[in-house]
Amino acid sequence: MQLDQSGLEILDKDECRDLLRRATIGRIVFTHQALPAIQPVNFVLSRGDIVIRTSRTSRLATAAADTIVAFEIDEFDTTVRTGWSVVVIGHTQGVTDPSDIAILEALPLVSWAPGERDTFIRIRPELITGRRVHSTIESEATR
């Protein structure tokens, strides 16, 4: 097990991709009006890309199209203090090609919020990193 300088396990790319495939909720990180912005979104992985569905007038569609963003998924168990996170850095791209849109519309990607979601944003991962924290509760108890 490879640890980083903070004592967290470094997840390899295959494990990160596997966690991305199984997750349904992530957080997209971008800049909005010169301030850091973060928004939870549901997503699917399609041909290695993270695909998000939104409305064309949303903050996401206007601020997070054609830019570098971070995308994060995680899962923590606060009782035993374990968990993992995966962070993707990549370029966003609005999907405009009708045949691409047709493919994406067939994906199991239903927006949770009401209203029309006619815009797809794709993030092509350029950098994928993951970390896992193992419980230190036991070692604390025996100290």
Added chain:
Amino acid sequence: MQLDQSGLEILDKDECRDLLRRATIGRIVFTHQALPAIQPVNFVLSRGDIVIRTSRTSRLATAAADTIVAFEIDEFDTTVRTGWSVVVIGHTQGVTDPSDIAILEALPLVSWAPGERDTFIRIRPELITGRRVHSTIESEATR
């Protein structure tokens, strides 16, 4: 119930603060090497500030001290597609005053990862927003 343009319920500040008080894990969003960065952290709320504990050599301590960050907490139920998120925008501040450090060291803020965590970072909330998504599963089924 007040809705935003995406059909999500807008949470008022008291509700956001209440959710922040009860949460233990959040995500801090900052810029690192000109790229968007996000890192899950455990935290406590102390006198209205978000307090994070890290090591002085960590990426957080070097990149996220004395800057504007976003801080996010959320909780989702993927089965019924409901959930909420709260986003805080604020200025980070490394805590250097010994009496402040003594107060913060008495807080129930134990780092999950092994190793010494001798540095406290405080985020003073300047902007707090929250959203809740209500399930649309029922309305879809009856359509």
